[in-house]
Amino acid sequence: MPDAPVGQSKISFAGVEKVYSSASARVTSTRALEAFNLDIARAEILSIVGPTGCGKSTALNILAGFELASAGAVQVDGNVIVGPGPDRGVVFQQASLFPWMTVLSNVVLGVKCRGLPREDYEPRARRLLVEVGLKGFEGHYPYQLSGGMQQRVQIARALINEPEILLMDEPFGALDYQTRLLMQKLLLRLWEHFRPTILFITHDVGEAIFISDRVIAMTKRPGRVKREVRVQAPKPRDYEFIGSAEFTALERELVMAVQSEVEVDEVPAAH
Amino acid sequence: MGDVALQTAPKVAPSGAGDQRRERRVPDVAFSIGAVLLLLVLWYVFSHSSLIKAGYLPSPESLAETFIDLARNGYQGRPLSEHIAISLFRALAGFASGVIVGVPVGLLAGYSRRAGAMISPIMAFIRPIPPIAFIPMAVLYFGLGELGKIVLIFFVSFNYVTANAQAGAANFPIAYRRAAQSLGLTRAQTFFRIVLPGALPQIFTGLKVAMALSWAVVVAAELVGAQSGLGFMISDAALLFRIPVVYVGVALIGAIGLLLNFSLNLVEAKVVHWKGR
Ligand SMILES: Nc1ncnc2c1ncn2[C@@H]1O[C@H](COP(=O)(O)OP(=O)(O)OP(=O)(O)O)[C@@H](O)[C@H]1O
Numbered sequence: 001m002p003d004a005p006v007g008q009s010k011i012s013f014a015g016v017e018k019v020y021s022s023a024s025a026r027v028t029s030t031r032a033l034e035a036f037n038l039d040i041a042r043a044e045i046l047s048i049v050g051p052t053g054c055g056k057s058t059a060l061n062i063l064a065g066f067e068l069a070s071a072g073a074v075q076v077d078g079n080v081i082v083g084p085g086p087d088r089g090v091v092f093q094q095a096s097l098f099p100w101m102t103v104l105s106n107v108v109l110g111v112k113c114r115g116l117p118r119e120d121y122e123p124r125a126r127r128l129l130v131e132v133g134l135k136g137f138e139g140h141y142p143y144q145l146s147g148g149m150q151q152r153v154q155i156a157r158a159l160i161n162e163p164e165i166l167l168m169d170e171p172f173g174a175l176d177y178q179t180r181l182l183m184q185k186l187l188l189r190l191w192e193h194f195r196p197t198i199l200f201i202t203h204d205v206g207e208a209i210f211i212s213d214r215v216i217a218m219t220k221r222p223g224r225v226k227r228e229v230r231v232q233a234p235k236p237r238d239y240e241f242i243g244s245a246e247f248t249a250l251e252r253e254l255v256m257a258v259q260s261e262v263e264v265d266e267v268p269a270a271h
Numbered sequence: 272m273g274d275v276a277l278q279t280a281p282k283v284a285p286s287g288a289g290d291q292r293r294e295r296r297v298p299d300v301a302f303s304i305g306a307v308l309l310l311l312v313l314w315y316v317f318s319h320s321s322l323i324k325a326g327y328l329p330s331p332e333s334l335a336e337t338f339i340d341l342a343r344n345g346y347q348g349r350p351l352s353e354h355i356a357i358s359l360f361r362a363l364a365g366f367a368s369g370v371i372v373g374v375p376v377g378l379l380a381g382y383s384r385r386a387g388a389m390i391s392p393i394m395a396f397i398r399p400i401p402p403i404a405f406i407p408m409a410v411l412y413f414g415l416g417e418l419g420k421i422v423l424i425f426f427v428s429f430n431y432v433t434a435n436a437q438a439g440a441a442n443f444p445i446a447y448r449r450a451a452q453s454l455g456l457t458r459a460q461t462f463f464r465i466v467l468p469g470a471l472p473q474i475f476t477g478l479k480v481a482m483a484l485s486w487a488v489v490v491a492a493e494l495v496g497a498q499s500g501l502g503f504m505i506s507d508a509a510l511l512f513r514i515p516v517v518y519v520g521v522a523l524i525g526a527i528g529l530l531l532n533f534s535l536n537l538v539e540a541k542v543v544h545w546k547g548r
């Protein structure tokens with residue numbers, strides 16, 4: 001893996017290890033990550049794929065500040081992470097919108113709580129909602145929206161802070177195929193506009209290739225970087241890219257990389 | 272309790288699933304009305320038959336008469352409305368003060384681990400004690416006046432409200448907590464904007480139990496030591512063998528309990544509009 005020179009990468013995982021120790025003696029502790037190294041450049045879109053339970057969410061949660069690394073360091077702009085913060089917007093897989101707030105209130109909550117004036121954030125929030133395709137839904141409650149619309153609100157909620165980093169853990173995992181493609185294109189369009197550095201986790205290798213500059217495949221637990229591919233096709237990309245030679249070749253390479261990790265487990269279990 | 276009827280009413284009966292659904296022409300509410308009518312008929316027949324000793328089971332007509340008489344002339348020198356009002360006042364004053372203190376205490380205990388560690392064991396010990404067991408203590412320390420009854424009901428209400436508010440604040444989804452953190456909310460902002468509204472559905476569960484118990488306990492307390500209120504009315508009437516008055520009193524207690532629960536359900540539907548969606 002080519003090591004980016006110090007000071008150039010936006011995000012850096014260096015020798016990160018994560019052990020979940022269990023309180024009960026009957027459950028052994030879990031080593032989720034081991035010697036995990038990854039550098040992400042400014043404004044890069046990087047996706048992680050890998051077998052289930054390999055530590056993808058763990059890596060993202062450490063970067064988000066939700067979990068502490070057991071060893072090693074995660075840095076943003078050269079600063080070690082101490083906790084969650086609005087500089088790193090997070091889009092969750094599950095509905096994490098607040099059901100008692102309207103769409104608009106959900107989106108503005110962060111900026112409002114940080115004391116920005118309403119004249120500043122409200123027009124921005126409305127523009128953002130137009131941009132994610134939710135014009136006219138400002139006054140709706142989350143339960144009145146479809147899953148895809150709720151994810152659009154989550155993205156708007158993260159983007160209103162104008163974060164330099166966007167963390168997305170299987171954000172489109174629960175959506176149907178057509179909606180997912182729409183959301184992927186929406187994400188690329190928003191990236192053109194805001195240029196955040198994006199860490200994106202998915203099980204869908206095609207999704208990873210379609211949106212990313214670079215895709216990482218992880219080993220099974222304890223997770224390390226196993227394979228790294230660069231996607232050359234220029235952005236913005238359209239659906240034609242999905243059937244292209246580059247896409248197909250990368251897809252095969254990544255599927256093999258992930259699948260071989262899964263099957264290592266399966267062989268002894270089959271006998 | 273009225274609770275059951277009100278909460279199951281909107282649901283579709285599970286028995287009507289599948290191909291039976293098409294054939295079900297008679298709505299469920301017809302069965303409810305039918306059952307009540309049947310009960311009334313049985314009551315009428317029994318109260319007029321010689322199976323039951325005269326005077327022990329008043330007939331429906333005599334209850335209606337008694338009710339009109341009570342409404343006109345009151346009971347033991349007080350208008351009926353005053354008996355109702357005094358019982359309601361005691362129950363609601365105790366209930367409300369329990370809510371005002373219980374909700375913040377419970378939320379704090381659920382949100383702050385240390386506060387929870389302090390409060391939980393005490394509450395866990397007190398909760399299983401039947402509220403009526405405290406009636407003699409309330410009389411002992413506060414006498415037979417209003418204060419003793421209100422303190423007693425405050426205590427009952429506080430107990431259940433606190434427990435539910437605590438559970439609501441403690442069990443709120445980690446995704447909410449994380450979302451709040453990464454939006455940059457402070458701990459206080461998280462408490463007021465996320466934890467409190469997030470706990471509201473559970474708080475309302477507590478309010479409903481507390482309301483039902485407040486009403487039950489006020490009647491129990493009035494049975495023992497009071498000169499007014501519906502509980503006093505029924506126990507006094509029973510001693511004087513005025514059985515229709517006892518029946519009317521009991522029916523009123525039931526109807527008011529139902530009404531209290533119903534109003535709380537209305538408030539809940541308005542406040543916790545996202546519940547169950
Ligand atoms: N809070 C926790 N406590 C204990 N163990 C945990 C915790 N979170 C994750 N783990 C364990 O760490 C390992 C990695 O989990 P993680 O959620 O990072 O996997 P993942 O790659 O995101 O999986 P998936 O693709 O299924 O989402 C798993 O074995 C999991 O059981």
Ligand SMILES: [Mg+2]
Pocket residue numbers: 056057058169
């Ligand atoms: Mg995960």
